[in-house]
Amino acid sequence: MSLRLPDATATRRRPRTHDLDALVVGAGGAGLYAALELKRDLGPEARIGVISKLYPSRSHTAAAQGGVCAALGNTEEDNWEWHWFDTVKGGDYLVDQDAAEVMCRDAVETIINLEHLGLPFNRTPEGLIDQRRFGGHTRNHGEGPVRRACYAAVRTGHHILQTLYEQCIRHEVAFYDEYQVLDLQMPDGVGGPVTGVIGYQLATGEVHSFLAKSVLFATGGFGKIFKVTSNAHTLTGDGVAIVYRRGLPLEDMEFYQFHPTGMYKLGFLLSEAMRGEGGFLVNGKGERFMERYAPTMKDLASRDVVSRSIYQEIAAGRGIDGKDFVHLDVRHLGAEVLNKKLPDMSGFIRTYFGIEPLTDLVPIQPTAHYAMGGIPTDLDGHALADERGTRVPGLYAAGECACVSVHGANRLGTNSLLDILVFGRRAGVAMADEVRRAPDPQPDAVAERAVLAGLAELLEGMEGERPAVIRAELQETMFAKCGVYRNGALLEEAQADLRRLRERARHLCVQDKGRRYNTDLVEALELGFLLDCAEATVDSALARTETRGGHAREDFPDRDDVEWLKHTFAFRWSEGAPPRMAYRPVTITKFPPKPRVY
Ligand SMILES: Cc1cc2nc3c(=O)[nH]c(=O)nc-3n(C[C@H](O)[C@H](O)[C@H](O)COP(=O)(O)OP(=O)(O)OC[C@H]3O[C@@H](n4cnc5c(N)ncnc54)[C@H](O)[C@@H]3O)c2cc1C
Numbered sequence: 001m002s003l004r005l006p007d008a009t010a011t012r013r014r015p016r017t018h019d020l021d022a023l024v025v026g027a028g029g030a031g032l033y034a035a036l037e038l039k040r041d042l043g044p045e046a047r048i049g050v051i052s053k054l055y056p057s058r059s060h061t062a063a064a065q066g067g068v069c070a071a072l073g074n075t076e077e078d079n080w081e082w083h084w085f086d087t088v089k090g091g092d093y094l095v096d097q098d099a100a101e102v103m104c105r106d107a108v109e110t111i112i113n114l115e116h117l118g119l120p121f122n123r124t125p126e127g128l129i130d131q132r133r134f135g136g137h138t139r140n141h142g143e144g145p146v147r148r149a150c151y152a153a154v155r156t157g158h159h160i161l162q163t164l165y166e167q168c169i170r171h172e173v174a175f176y177d178e179y180q181v182l183d184l185q186m187p188d189g190v191g192g193p194v195t196g197v198i199g200y201q202l203a204t205g206e207v208h209s210f211l212a213k214s215v216l217f218a219t220g221g222f223g224k225i226f227k228v229t230s231n232a233h234t235l236t237g238d239g240v241a242i243v244y245r246r247g248l249p250l251e252d253m254e255f256y257q258f259h260p261t262g263m264y265k266l267g268f269l270l271s272e273a274m275r276g277e278g279g280f281l282v283n284g285k286g287e288r289f290m291e292r293y294a295p296t297m298k299d300l301a302s303r304d305v306v307s308r309s310i311y312q313e314i315a316a317g318r319g320i321d322g323k324d325f326v327h328l329d330v331r332h333l334g335a336e337v338l339n340k341k342l343p344d345m346s347g348f349i350r351t352y353f354g355i356e357p358l359t360d361l362v363p364i365q366p367t368a369h370y371a372m373g374g375i376p377t378d379l380d381g382h383a384l385a386d387e388r389g390t391r392v393p394g395l396y397a398a399g400e401c402a403c404v405s406v407h408g409a410n411r412l413g414t415n416s417l418l419d420i421l422v423f424g425r426r427a428g429v430a431m432a433d434e435v436r437r438a439p440d441p442q443p444d445a446v447a448e449r450a451v452l453a454g455l456a457e458l459l460e461g462m463e464g465e466r467p468a469v470i471r472a473e474l475q476e477t478m479f480a481k482c483g484v485y486r487n488g489a490l491l492e493e494a495q496a497d498l499r500r501l502r503e504r505a506r507h508l509c510v511q512d513k514g515r516r517y518n519t520d521l522v523e524a525l526e527l528g529f530l531l532d533c534a535e536a537t538v539d540s541a542l543a544r545t546e547t548r549g550g551h552a553r554e555d556f557p558d559r560d561d562v563e564w565l566k567h568t569f570a571f572r573w574s575e576g577a578p579p580r581m582a583y584r585p586v587t588i589t590k591f592p593p594k595p596r597v598y
Contacts, residue, residue, distance in 0.1 A: 015209040023212035027056035030399025030424035031218035032164035037428025064157025066273035067149030068417035070107035091408020092549035093593035133276040136302035185444035193393035195441035205515030213438035221400040226368035227479035230269035236526040237533035249569040251403040252373035254541035260306040262367020279330035294598035301598035307366040327361035381427025387584040409549020464507035
């Protein structure tokens with residue numbers, strides 16, 4: 001039988017080439033702030049492009065609800081050094097303190113700058129930017145909670161994204177919407193320079209070659225490696241996996257944050273702002289159990305602590321009706337707070353559970369939320385080629401796909417929006433500098449051919465498994481065996497599961513052979529990225545024989561500063577083989593590691 005495959009053959013054409021000065025992959029907050037800074041720095045003539053697999057305003061930054069923090073001290077006394085300390089302690093002392101210092105100090109100016117760009121923050125009666133409480137943010141090095149999160153109702157991320165997008169349009173940044181980047185152009189191999197990317201246009205099925213003197217990855221997180229997650233379907237770790245495949249390291253992948261208040265079974269996030277405004281957790285016996293685990297901060301202890309406490313209650317049989325969830329109680333907050341300050345979450349509860357938060361208790365369970373690890377960078381967003389800090393010329397990373405590392409082993413709420421803004425902007429400045437000096441970029445013919453061949457193979461394959469089946473098993477494995485609690489035996493099982501899944505993923509069946517918006521093909525491509533991210537996570541987790549922040553080992557329950565006060569660098573040297581691990585010391589400038597109590 002002969003089959004006509006007009007659409008598959010279309011991917012074999014020579015790619016169309018776009019020449020740019022600088023290129024940003026990802027149109028979330030990190031990417032847009034970098035693009036804006038590049039335009040401002042290099043002037044209106046500069047050719048600055050943003051490629052995004054989503055229409056920009058659909059980036060996950062838009063889903064961020066609760067707030068972005070800065071020690072403005074608008075409603076009570078605050079100090080950026082207290083914020084710095086909280087960030088270091090929240091990260092269980094794995095934070096690079098020089099990076100956190102930059103972030104917390106620059107936070108104040110960054111928020112004011114955003115306000116001047118047009119962001120409609122909530123106001124105090126005096127007209128200042130209002131601030132609310134969030135987990136782990138304290139007064140005077142841990143005395144009690146402080147109001148540090150600036151917010152725009154519960155649509156803070158949405159407004160950040162809209163504000164930056166408007167500004168980028170105003171400054172004539174070129175947008176390539178709905179192009180999925182599949183590889184880097186790195187003609188001289190692993191050490192760089194990076195000279196561009198290869199993208200797949202979703203609307204036409206065509207492959208495009210983008211050349212630029214400097215490239216930023218701002219591709220967001222990879223929560224979709226887990227079954228229950230707050231992350232959007234699109235958060236499949238593409239940028240992280242692409243870098244890893246090219247032999248560059250991934251840092252601290254074992255540290256993944258589970259947010260305590262996901263909606264039971266659905267995983268959708270109920271922002272920490274609900275506890276910041278006064279909500280609290282109760283177990284099956286009606287007890288406010290966080291008082292036992294964190295006597296000072298209670299429900300506003302850091303997320304890793306609260307998520308583990310929930311699991312301990314469940315393990316002790318004190319879940320609701322003995323099941324695997326507990327309750328969030330917000331009834332006492334009243335209609336004014338629930339409907340005006342927390343409208344989206346109250347709406348989610350009414351819509352998805354069909355219950356009334358003013359009168360009913362809300363079922364919650366920890367949900368996979370945030371990647372502390374990712375592409376290692378220095379303070380200016382330069383991607384690193386190794387644990388010694390060698391830069392990859394032409395390549396930058398910022399936002400959730402990057403690891404600076406300001407979050408260490410556990411991120412504090414509202415510090416991610418801050419991270420994407422501060423380090424997105426800094427990367428833009430550093431890239432502008434490189435654009436002025438770098439030679440014209442050369443194409444990577446090998447990468448072009450490999451992308452075209454890979455697409456053709458997927459489209460021509462007639463037999464094999466559906467990507468969705470393998471993805472579901474991957475997510476199940478990761479949630480059950482590499483979740484809030486881990487141990488050596490479970491992680492080894494996860495490793496073996498992933499090896500089998502990778503083998504099965506060699507033979508995928510992409511049923512849609514069409515060219516336009518082939519989501520079937522996209523799912524197959526994204527499955528590959530998910531497998532790479534999951535593999536780096538499990539292998540890094542197995543190697544780290546201690547408990548720290550978001551990485552809790554039942555078989556090694558204590559933090560081990562003698563052996564493990566260091567960052568993991570995982571390198572893939574051959575597909576399917578375990579990665580090579582290297583380690584880099586943590587930068588400690590001010591706060592010596594101490595036991596962590598809340
Ligand atoms: C529900 C939810 C609520 C949150 N609430 C808060 C909060 O209140 N405060 C806080 O500080 N943090 C919060 N976070 C975390 C925070 O929102 C994210 O970490 C942050 O917004 C990530 O921004 P980013 O710019 O790195 O990436 P994203 O906003 O995720 O954007 C990624 C971009 O990369 C593009 N992309 C990805 N892969 C490709 C590819 N292969 N080719 C082309 N483009 C690609 C996408 O199209 C997208 O434009 C929340 C997260 C979630 C999920």
